[in-house]
Amino acid sequence: MIQHTPGPWWIDNPVEAEKGDDFWPIYSGAFGTRAAVNVADVYTAADARLIAAAPEMLGEVVDTVREWQGLCSCSDTGIVCKGCRNRALLARIEGGKT
Numbered sequence: 589m590i591q592h593t594p595g596p597w598w599i600d601n602p603v604e605a606e607k608g609d610d611f612w613p614i615y616s617g618a619f620g621t622r623a624a625v626n627v628a629d630v631y632t633a634a635d636a637r638l639i640a641a642a643p644e645m646l647g648e649v650v651d652t653v654r655e656w657q658g659l660c661s662c663s664d665t666g667i668v669c670k671g672c673r674n675r676a677l678l679a680r681i682e683g684g685k686t
Protein backbone atom coordinates (compact mmCIF):
# COMPACT_ATOMS: atom_id res chain seq x y z
CA MET A 589 0.00 0.00 0.00
CA ILE A 590 1.38 3.36 -1.03
CA GLN A 591 1.32 5.98 1.74
CA HIS A 592 2.12 9.18 -0.10
CA THR A 593 0.29 12.49 0.10
CA PRO A 594 -2.72 12.24 -2.21
CA GLY A 595 -2.54 13.92 -5.61
CA PRO A 596 -2.96 15.93 -7.62
CA TRP A 597 -0.02 18.07 -6.61
CA TRP A 598 0.38 21.61 -7.86
CA ILE A 599 3.12 24.22 -7.93
CA ASP A 600 2.58 27.55 -6.21
CA ASN A 601 4.29 30.77 -7.29
CA PRO A 602 8.02 30.81 -6.62
CA VAL A 603 9.09 32.16 -3.24
CA GLU A 604 11.87 34.71 -3.36
CA ALA A 605 14.21 33.93 -0.50
CA GLU A 606 15.91 36.84 1.26
CA LYS A 607 19.00 34.72 1.71
CA GLY A 608 19.76 31.66 -0.29
CA ASP A 609 17.92 30.21 -3.23
CA ASP A 610 14.42 30.97 -4.39
CA PHE A 611 12.15 27.93 -4.33
CA TRP A 612 8.93 26.56 -5.76
CA PRO A 613 6.55 25.11 -3.16
CA ILE A 614 4.53 22.06 -4.19
CA TYR A 615 1.16 21.46 -2.57
CA SER A 616 -1.54 18.82 -2.39
CA GLY A 617 -5.17 19.68 -1.82
CA ALA A 618 -7.50 22.38 -3.04
CA PHE A 619 -5.71 25.36 -4.58
CA GLY A 620 -5.65 28.46 -2.40
CA THR A 621 -7.31 26.86 0.64
CA ARG A 622 -6.14 26.03 4.14
CA ALA A 623 -6.61 22.38 3.22
CA ALA A 624 -3.60 22.56 0.93
CA VAL A 625 -0.59 20.67 2.32
CA ASN A 626 3.02 21.51 1.46
CA VAL A 627 4.56 18.42 -0.09
CA ALA A 628 7.98 19.80 -1.01
CA ASP A 629 10.02 22.92 -1.70
CA VAL A 630 12.09 22.58 -4.85
CA TYR A 631 14.87 24.80 -6.16
CA THR A 632 14.34 24.68 -9.91
CA ALA A 633 11.14 25.11 -11.93
CA ALA A 634 11.92 21.99 -13.98
CA ASP A 635 12.30 19.85 -10.85
CA ALA A 636 9.08 21.34 -9.44
CA ARG A 637 7.18 20.35 -12.59
CA LEU A 638 8.62 16.83 -12.45
CA ILE A 639 7.82 16.31 -8.76
CA ALA A 640 4.34 17.82 -9.07
CA ALA A 641 3.59 15.26 -11.80
CA ALA A 642 4.65 12.33 -9.57
CA PRO A 643 1.15 11.23 -8.50
CA GLU A 644 0.03 11.04 -12.15
CA MET A 645 3.20 9.19 -13.13
CA LEU A 646 2.61 6.73 -10.29
CA GLY A 647 -0.87 6.10 -11.67
CA GLU A 648 0.65 5.34 -15.07
CA VAL A 649 3.15 2.93 -13.52
CA VAL A 650 0.37 1.11 -11.64
CA ASP A 651 -1.72 0.90 -14.83
CA THR A 652 1.25 -0.43 -16.81
CA VAL A 653 1.99 -3.10 -14.19
CA ARG A 654 -1.68 -4.14 -14.32
CA GLU A 655 -1.73 -4.19 -18.15
CA TRP A 656 1.45 -6.28 -18.33
CA GLN A 657 0.25 -8.85 -15.76
CA GLY A 658 1.06 -12.25 -17.23
CA LEU A 659 2.71 -10.81 -20.35
CA CYS A 660 6.36 -10.96 -19.26
CA SER A 661 8.66 -11.84 -22.14
CA CYS A 662 11.99 -11.42 -20.36
CA SER A 663 13.05 -15.06 -20.51
CA ASP A 664 12.29 -15.28 -24.25
CA THR A 665 14.03 -12.11 -25.32
CA GLY A 666 16.75 -11.63 -22.72
CA ILE A 667 15.60 -8.01 -22.44
CA VAL A 668 13.84 -6.77 -19.32
CA CYS A 669 10.27 -6.15 -20.46
CA LYS A 670 8.20 -3.04 -19.82
CA GLY A 671 6.09 -4.88 -17.25
CA CYS A 672 9.12 -5.93 -15.20
CA ARG A 673 10.72 -2.48 -15.46
CA ASN A 674 7.53 -0.90 -14.14
CA ARG A 675 7.13 -3.56 -11.41
CA ALA A 676 10.69 -2.77 -10.24
CA LEU A 677 9.98 0.97 -10.33
CA LEU A 678 6.76 0.49 -8.35
CA ALA A 679 8.66 -1.57 -5.76
CA ARG A 680 11.17 1.29 -5.37
CA ILE A 681 8.34 3.82 -4.98
CA GLU A 682 6.71 1.61 -2.34
CA GLY A 683 9.98 1.32 -0.45
CA GLY A 684 10.87 -2.21 -1.45
CA LYS A 685 14.04 -3.49 -3.02
CA THR A 686 14.36 -4.19 -6.72
Ligand SMILES: [Zn+2]
Pocket residue numbers: 660661662663668669670671672673
Ligand atom coordinates in the same frame (compact mmCIF):
# COMPACT_ATOMS: atom_id res chain seq x y z
ZN1 LIG B 1 9.45 -9.28 -17.77
